[in-house]
Amino acid sequence: MNHAMSANNPSELPVVSDRLSHKAMRHVSERIIEALLFAAAAVSVLTTVGIVYVLVSESVQFFQQVSIVDFLTDTQWTPLFDDAHFGIMVLISGTLVSSFVALIVAIPMGTIIAIYLSEFAHGKVREVAKPILELLGGIPTIVFGYFALLMVTPLLQKIFPELPGFSLLSAGLVMGIMIVPYIASLSEDAMRAVPMSLREGSYALGSTRLHTALHVVVPAAFSGLAASYILAISRAVGETMILAVAAGMQPNLTWNPMEPAATITSFIVQVALGDLPHGSIGYQTIFAAGLTLILITLMFNILGQWLRRKFRESY
Amino acid sequence: MHANSLTTEQIRALIAKGKLKDAIFKVLGIFCLAVALLVIVLLVSDMVAKGSERFTVDFFLNFASRRATQAGILSAWVGSLLVMLVTALAAVPIGVAAGVYLEEYAKRNWITEIIEINITNLAAVPSIVYGLLALGIFVYQFGFGQSILSAGLTLALLILPIIIVSTREAIRAIPAMIREGSMAVGATRWQTCRYHIIPYAMPGILTGVIIGLARAIGETAPIITIGALTFIAFLPPVPYTTGADGVTAGMFDWVMSPFTVMPIQIFNWTSRPDPAFEVNAAAAGFVLMAMVLTMNGIAIYLRYKMRKNIKW
Numbered sequence: 001m002n003h004a005m006s007a008n009n010p011s012e013l014p015v016v017s018d019r020l021s022h023k024a025m026r027h028v029s030e031r032i033i034e035a036l037l038f039a040a041a042a043v044s045v046l047t048t049v050g051i052v053y054v055l056v057s058e059s060v061q062f063f064q065q066v067s068i069v070d071f072l073t074d075t076q077w078t079p080l081f082d083d084a085h086f087g088i089m090v091l092i093s094g095t096l097v098s099s100f101v102a103l104i105v106a107i108p109m110g111t112i113i114a115i116y117l118s119e120f121a122h123g124k125v126r127e128v129a130k131p132i133l134e135l136l137g138g139i140p141t142i143v144f145g146y147f148a149l150l151m152v153t154p155l156l157q158k159i160f161p162e163l164p165g166f167s168l169l170s171a172g173l174v175m176g177i178m179i180v181p182y183i184a185s186l187s188e189d190a191m192r193a194v195p196m197s198l199r200e201g202s203y204a205l206g207s208t209r210l211h212t213a214l215h216v217v218v219p220a221a222f223s224g225l226a227a228s229y230i231l232a233i234s235r236a237v238g239e240t241m242i243l244a245v246a247a248g249m250q251p252n253l254t255w256n257p258m259e260p261a262a263t264i265t266s267f268i269v270q271v272a273l274g275d276l277p278h279g280s281i282g283y284q285t286i287f288a289a290g291l292t293l294i295l296i297t298l299m300f301n302i303l304g305q306w307l308r309r310k311f312r313e314s315y
Numbered sequence: 316m317h318a319n320s321l322t323t324e325q326i327r328a329l330i331a332k333g334k335l336k337d338a339i340f341k342v343l344g345i346f347c348l349a350v351a352l353l354v355i356v357l358l359v360s361d362m363v364a365k366g367s368e369r370f371t372v373d374f375f376l377n378f379a380s381r382r383a384t385q386a387g388i389l390s391a392w393v394g395s396l397l398v399m400l401v402t403a404l405a406a407v408p409i410g411v412a413a414g415v416y417l418e419e420y421a422k423r424n425w426i427t428e429i430i431e432i433n434i435t436n437l438a439a440v441p442s443i444v445y446g447l448l449a450l451g452i453f454v455y456q457f458g459f460g461q462s463i464l465s466a467g468l469t470l471a472l473l474i475l476p477i478i479i480v481s482t483r484e485a486i487r488a489i490p491a492m493i494r495e496g497s498m499a500v501g502a503t504r505w506q507t508c509r510y511h512i513i514p515y516a517m518p519g520i521l522t523g524v525i526i527g528l529a530r531a532i533g534e535t536a537p538i539i540t541i542g543a544l545t546f547i548a549f550l551p552p553v554p555y556t557t558g559a560d561g562v563t564a565g566m567f568d569w570v571m572s573p574f575t576v577m578p579i580q581i582f583n584w585t586s587r588p589d590p591a592f593e594v595n596a597a598a599a600g601f602v603l604m605a606m607v608l609t610m611n612g613i614a615i616y617l618r619y620k621m622r623k624n625i626k627w
Contacts, residue, residue: 040412054451116344140533208333238441240536
């Protein structure tokens, strides 16, 4: 109060400079706050460093006991038995088959929904449809697992009577439904970013909506579509609970979706449910499996980057 | 007849064919959307139909039990709430701070670029990998054990990208004139953020936080990976009360307590061979769905309102 009054009085100018002396403190606290905010932003980098550190350091110990050649070529996966075999291909086959089934459902459905919402639907339909898709994408995966095991499997068994109670097929189908919202929403964003003039040009030449959508909009937005497919693959490969619940957890080297099989993720869950001592070979196995999972995801992401660069269109 | 001199009838037929294809695709699009809606409706109605006999007060107040009819979800929903509390306390300040830093402070250099690429990539990392990270770092390196603290921090890391991205989007929507006005009257950068940017971005940030927490509350895999137990017949200690063992709990003892959460309880019941537990799984699944869908619904509503209200 005093300060404010004296500052208003022009005859007491030195008081103003006294007030300005606060500026130094202000400067320091600004710097401290900036440092704190930077530290918060750096947490994400630390997370990545932590993930790489944990996976690599435990896997290094694992590979001191198991040779990489065995790891990649053995056709049996029995890490917890006395006669231990560590053939990761067994788990990779389950992961790839279930992801493949999921993508066969998710890519066509997601793309069709995206084209419909971006090129055909009224604004009002879109405003209703997008929240519905968001809700579908928000359903917990454990609930999808329940759905796959107790609803989809019995339904499929009516069509294929020989289908066992656990199968990659029903888990994969439900996983596909789960992924649809991701593809639909990202692909729609990509297609809506295509400039209107391209569509107008196509319409002016007499094209129908569908022809414009398939031959003008989709090619123009292809890099965005590819990105959404890659994200979908990452989701499918990394999905855990649906597979742990509905696909059974027995390791099984198979390419047939009608069979039960373990995947990389469901194996990790199975081991974590048991009580493995810290530092044992079984404990290290899940980190080696996790590293494999991350490398598969990374591989698809690099492929995606390449696809995006190759097909990028700019206007 | 020459190809490019079609008769009127032929042109009409061509147009009709094109329109028919359009219509077919439209039906296909609506059908695919309907499948998505149908799955939600089927799921909810099945869980209600199967689980309705368990919707009693006892179900919410009983612990897990060997007998399906007496088993309840008390430890599960309390555990879920406490884990969410830790997650929110960790993820919200860090996420918002990171978002503010990247939008308002960061210079365009390689460090900023690394942080940004990182956040994008972390969003694609499978959730179970966060569980492995937490198992190695939180559980063993830091010695937090299989506690509420470990689980809360794990889920906080998992939803951090969601909160950061939504904070950044909300901040980006604030026009530059707000900052210029604030700076012009002598506010520092932080004062501008504290009194203008963050309050105005609040609805957007809140939307992101709710979506993030809705994702976290349904996550199962990372929590199983850190070794949460599936059968817990006690609650974490309430601060400043004396338990049966005569030990008075401190303020923060509950964060180190073993726990279980809703999704793990559902997983446990789903994987039991006895079909009586299917009823429990359905009922608990419905409770979890109700929590998640409500949270997502609030977020969608908030966003819808925001778009209508804000005019700078």
